[in-house]
Amino acid sequence: MARCLDLSGTWEVRVPGAAEAPRPIRVPDEPPVPLGRQVPSAVYRYRFELGSAEVALPGARLELDGVLGGVRVRLNGADVGHRPAGMAPLALPVAGFLRAGSNDLEIEVRAPGRDGAERALWGAYERPECLPAGTYPPGLTGPARLVLFDGVTITGVYWLVRPEGPLVPGEPPAVVHVRCRVAYVATRAVAGRCRLRLRPEGFVAPGVEAAYDVEATPGEGAWDLWCSLPSPRLWTVWERGRPHLYRLEVLFEEEAGAAAPKGAPGRGTPPAGAKALGSGQPAPGVACWTGYVGIRTVEFKDGIFHLNGEPLFCRGACLLPPPRWPGATGGRQAAAFVRRARTLQLNALRVYAHRAHPAVYEAASRLGIVLWQDVPLTGDPRPGDAEALRCQLPGWVQTVGAWPAVIAWSASQEPAAPPLARAGGPAEAAGGSRRWGPVRWPALLRLPVTRRAVRAVARELAELDPGRPVIERAGAFNLWRGGDARLFPGRWTVRAGDPAFLLRVVPYAATLVSSFGVTATGQAAFARAVMEALRRRRAQPSGGGFLFALNDAWPGTGYGLYDAEGRPRPAARAYREACLPARLLAEPPRRPLQPGGRLRLPLWLVNDTARRLHGSGRWEVRAGDRLLAAQTFLCEAGPGSVVPAGWAEVRLPASPDLPVVLVLRLEAAPVVAEAVYLLPLAAGGATTGRVAAAAPEGEEPRSHGPAGNPAGGAFVLRGGGGSPQHSH
Template identity: 25%
Template sequence: MTPTPLDSPDTPEALPAEGWLDVPESAHIQPALFPDRLYWGEHLRPLNHQAWWYRRVFAAPDALPRRARLHFEGVDYFAAVWLNGRLVGQHEGGFAPFTLDVTEAIRPGDNALLVRVTSPWDPPNPRGSYPIDHVLRGLVKGLYEHAEGVIPPDVNPIGIWRPVWLLLDDGFSLDAARVRTAPDGTVSVRLTAANAGDETWEGALLLDIQADNHDGPGVQGRYALALPPGVHTLDYTLHIPEAHLWWPWDHGQPNLYRLRASLNSAEGEQSERVETFGVRTVRLERSPRCFTYFINERPVFLRGTSYMPGLYLSQFDRDALARDVALARDANLNLLRVHVHVSPPELYDLCDRAGMLVWQDFELNWTHDPSPEFEARARALQRRMIEMLDNHPSVMTWACHNEPTMVFTRRKNLERHPDPALYADALQQDPTRSVFICSGQMEKDWRRAGDLHSYYGAIWSARYTDVYRHHPRLPTEFGFEAPAAVETLRQHPEAWERLRHLEGQIETLWEYQAELTRYHIEHFRRLRAETCAGYVHFSLNDLAPQVGCGVLDVARRPKGGYAALRQASQPVLPALEHDGRRPVALWVFNDTPRAYLKARLSWRIYDAADRLLLEDERTLDVAANAALRVAEADWPVAPRDSARVELALHAADGAPLAENCYRRPFQPLPRPKGYPWKFDGYLGCKVFDHPAAPSLADHNIAPLFRLVPLAAREAIAEWALRQRMPLWLLSAVSR
């Protein structure tokens, strides 16, 4: 591998003969060159000011078959490919595999392969403010710097990060298979078949569907086929007897089937394609008042978190991804929101097998280039994403753009390019799943979006109990940034030097993260009874060893929020409703398909000296799949004396079902000092009360606004971030 300037000629003739670097296969350049300095520093940003050339000499057989292709599983981000000095193709998109026909360029014996890879920085946006719209993002790529505690400012992954394959065949292939199902076992298979020859191919297509992870029956079909030269779409319908449905883990078994399609002639098998799928339906029922998700026509309440494995996806093999899915499952979650990126394909197979639902974001985040040219590029890549993931039963929703109006005066993406076209494309390409034109800031547009990003107690307001007054249909982000564990920070001196002032505060900050997380979740679970389809917390893990919204740090050490997320997300849970000042009611949540008749809910209240002040219980029938308000909390105990409230739920036979405990519930914790405005631009994260850190409200503002006191500017900014204005007014202000 060797670098050249971005503006140098992009032809092999300009390359140096010597000085090439040996790098690991299937790795981003940053971890390949700087395995111990991945996150910050002046050595990172220049990598993306250059083009990187890869070369490989490979041997082809002396007797070449009719067709040769090169298949790239992943190149981040732009790729141009030469074989034996001939340009054979170009590609855009780090997540999308691509295949190039190299039949005319390949030769027997040694072949020289060259790949030019670039992932350039976006030019500065002179009218923007860091870290939100300081650039108009020009890459269809979610995992490159957007700072604010998520991705550090000098990170822009680049490189050939997945394997490359040489495919040799006689010109006949099954290049794609799309599977659609119905609960009665009907399976519709759409195949893309290619004949690269000059004559019609004649033979048979075999379709074989068998149970993958269970013992149910399968089905087979054999079809005579004449395939003229060219690319063709073939449609077939089969029926699985006594089909086993796919369910999320808290509602049943994630039953899977395996489809094997093959082309066969007198010469034998010509091509094979294998796909794993599940028999299931998914539907989102939308109304101005309420959202409800249905899996196989059964209501399913979402308990989820946002997920990005890490900055450099090449570092995450199947085992690493399986660890994270297990951590989400251990936290009692039934959904991962794959946030602003497409993950490695292994993740989706793991989620299929774990019964873990997936909300899939497209790779657009915040403010992008609003031109028709960018729209065309984005549309092509979104189509590719849906093609790649269409057969996964775990994937239940597409979202086209995350927070396109994060700056509320910038609405061109949402109202012009590319979001309306992306939304229309997704609806047309996949009518079997719900589609959101965007996620966040479009709560009032319930037909096309309607979800909410809720940051009360964090960047929106000083009290997390402020969310009590809000009744969203589907909150898809909420959370609070907290530092990594001390053990993690000390392993990274650059971070530790800038965050060591937090050493004595970390437990307190973790406690605040935990209380905010728990309060939001229990509020949203109560709303199942009237408006709410579920919740998606932000986020499972940090991407760098610093301050972030993850309840796990980058080393997967749990912060305080992880235990709170796990406790509050139990499928069956008793809960206390309160507004932060006084108790309101007792509830039982049951997100399972099982009812509990004659269950017993008991509660105890203790004072600060651990004296029992009140004890009571009630027998009730806990309905399946419901949130039940059990009793008013009109206790003869002053809120200030309620130091601890304990709840316990038991089945009719006395078996424990769930417990819950509140410590000083009517004395909510204050938002930590300095948050959310004190910011370290080098790390790209919040630093709380660091005395030398500037405020984000001081960055890139007009001189006239500096006449407004800083505290007032910060308060105005928090109000603006809530975007509580009508859509017509937001649009008018933007124009």
């Protein structure tokens, strides 16, 4: 027998030490106090009724899906336990604290202390580039429920795909072996049968069913079960094909009077003479779990993600928390962020230092967008913060790691970007905020402690989830081999803020750009210039980059392509143009062009799709309404490659008053893509016969295969007009 009691609804909340009386709020839809008000803690109270039969059940768990802050729980006046700050779901055993009739539940949620304790575990909600300091109070951000059971309840399933034999890039393996680690909680020693069912979701392909005799020991445990799937269909990003999903069902049924099988407790043993399972409905009281599996492999080599054995160029953006109380965000609102990313032609999102709504992970898995997931360990974490997070990592792996779209973890984030300052908002109190007090130790003395703490979290996460790469610290570049870096020009000079210049100076440090961005001023030019520079890289292969950010987490001027109301900024169009999977690219000049001089720019054809492109390209150079030169040519590119497409060459007009633009158009069915470059002309200047080129004259651009992109030009051009279109 099992029962789940939903505790969402109207609760009573009070602030300790405050003069106001307790007030009713809807949990998790409302915050305990208005946003922007800083309180040390919030105390929630809820009363519910239980019958004597329900109290008699030996198993009882209080499950909290989302909490912002540290938690202390009291039930009927008794202290149940406490948990540090974190964003993973929490579960506390409450058997023995319940009583028949009325039960009083009290949950206290604490904010970080003045000494900075647990501040590092607030993730994006404590990052100054995401939100003004003190915006969100501590509180319950997800549903709460009470689970009552007898015997076994399944708490989560972790799956891992292993192909049989060597993996050939671009081709599905003949057979894959799927490992399922089934986590459970048992009230007593139980023997029974655990069944696995793996079925294709919305397409025709073989499935698999398997049954194992298992035994459960009292308390928490796990069974390791395997099944083999023939002729699988791969999950991949949308431009390479369909993201095939399989539906996984795990059912456990206790066998009355059955003897426990011999062997190690908590491991499955196949029953003798096992037969294919029928498709009947599970009997009442059977513990079950359902989820989705994507047949794919992921590796991280020298700063580049490899999906199904092929290098993946990430055309990505960082996803910030929604601009409202987390519990007030519905599934459709959360999934809208992923749909916007797909509209912008992105194939990757980085979930920036928070746990997103489950609808985000489901939408990304269905639309074929990979997710790089941060755990909320930010700033300079203390050993106590890292230890608290390590206790929560199993919850992260069971919830977030259950989705196929999640391909990687990062154990800690790069240092904060330039903070946002919003007049009239909560940022005015940032100077005296309890969350941003002066640091106690010099940064250099804290560095070894921080590195050891982060390394311990990364090691623990890799052991729990061996199927995904773990990046120890995002943004920590390496000068000698592939790594990831971040680009925030800030107050740099124009030359230092030139992304192409930086990529040429430190090419190996920026194989993968974990975050790059500026605020609304100059955002469109910067976003387009960085992405195009990464796609043209010729110094070494490139793994792509993630623009900071896809959305704003608070009203006002921010880094997002979409503001807090969901309206696109001008940079959204420019970034979409830069992220088309197949398009022509020009390498812009590294210096302003001299009027009357000769222009010679190399052109490239980039193809991120899984099919070979055959078609025609055309370039035009216009001065105002006058066509200076044009050429139509045939072009061809293999899957996942960058190839030279010729040169654009023309004599520039002598008058510097006319705007000169370069228009590139690609027609390779079913792809139609257009891009417009505004070419910079030097003010004044005499006409010379000198050639202004992005590469030395006579040097042909080099071709790269699937692992490489050519390096690129300067951050001196601006996104022009045009109506880029792409059908896939």
